[in-house]
Amino acid sequence: MLAVTADDRRPTGPVAVLANPTAGRGRQRGLLPQLVDRLAAGGRPVRVLEARTAARAQAACHEAVAEGASALVAVGGDGTVHLALQAVAGTSVPFGPVPVGTGNDFAVETGFPADPLAAADVIAAALRDGRSHSVDLGRITAGDGSQRWYGAVLAAGFDAIVNERANRMHWPRGPRRYDLAILVELARLRHRRYTLRLDGETHAADAVLVAVGNCPSYGGGMRICPDADPGDGLLDVVVGGRFDRCTLIRVKPHIYQGTHVGHPLVRSYRARTVELAATGITTYADGERAADLPVTITAVPGAVRLLR
Structure with a gap:
């Protein structure tokens, strides 16, 4: 649930900063020194973490938290935020996202400015004042028992399939690879049989x-779950049914406004716990590869403290 806290017992350890130099296709690479200066106005020393791979980035965040960082800041897009959340979720270490990626959905939807310098100022002010807001996260439990946190949306349909296709392709590079993956998967489009258990109630859907x-x-900015609220302790589930290619192409632009939920083939639900199963689907959470279905997703109220 959303909560505002202020703590006079402020930790004095460094603010750890995870920066992704390739976020936003590198357009904001030169901003990091300015962002570090802005964050330092919060009155704490600032330490930029060394991380050349995603695995090393996640490990560096865990190490920083274990070593007593007073806060963790992610400079990047949703993928960078996703890595950082694995270290701070469920802890008392506050977190701040500075949006410089292609997709910045978690930062924007939880109230941070879209401008990275302005976001850094907000985080610095929260550090200075000892202020934080607790918001919910989703927790994914895979079939093998492993767990992963996410902040924005877990995709388990066409978009996840496209991501999986694009990640297997070595050509072309850049955004054209994703565009080609969309074309390939549109040509192969078929509905799949899903089983959903929403707080124990079973639903079956061809989707x-x-x-x-x-x-x-x-x-x-694609508002796939337009009514989702990271402060309500619930997950929003949106299921798009037996779309053919032409219908999917027509519906897809409506997702940016969230008006697709009015389509007769779309169903929306809300639950604290979602058990989701289908054959041959790998889920993506915050745009990052998460787990093969089946999975259990749980809304965890107040799982992360945001510096805002």
Whole structure:
């Protein structure tokens, strides 16, 4: 649930900063020194973490938290935020996202400015004042028992399939690879049989789109779960049924406004716990590869403290 706290017993350890130099296709690479200066105005020393790979970035965040960082800041997009959340979720270490990525859905949907310098100022002010807001996260439990946190949306339908296709392709590079993956998967489009247990109630659906949202949007502003609220202790589940290619192409633009939920083939639900199963689907959470279905997704109220 959303809560505002102020703590006079402020930790004095460094603010750890995870920065992704490739976020936003590198357009904001030169901003980091300015962002560090802005964050230092919060009255704490600032330490930029060394991380050249995603695995090393996640490990560096865990190490910083274990070593007593007073806060963790992610400079990047949703993927960078996702890595950082694995270290701070469920802890008392506050977190701040500075949005410089192609998709910044978690930062924007939880109230941070879209301008990275302005976001850094907000985080610095919260550090200075000892202020934080607790918001919910989604927790994914895979079939093998492993767990992963996410902030925005878990995709388990067409968009997840496209991501999986794009990640297997070595050509072309850049955004054209994703565009080509969309064309390939559109040509192969078929509905799949999903089983959902929502707080213990079973639903079966033949569907093309399935999303489980803690926040409303993913993919840089696509409001797939338009009514999701990261402060209500619930997950929003949106299921798009037996779309054919033409219908999916017509519906897809409406997702940016969230008006797709009015389509007769779309169903929306809300639950604290979502058990989701289908054959041959790998889920993506915050745009990052998460786990093969089946999975259990749980809304965890107040799982992270945001510096805002």
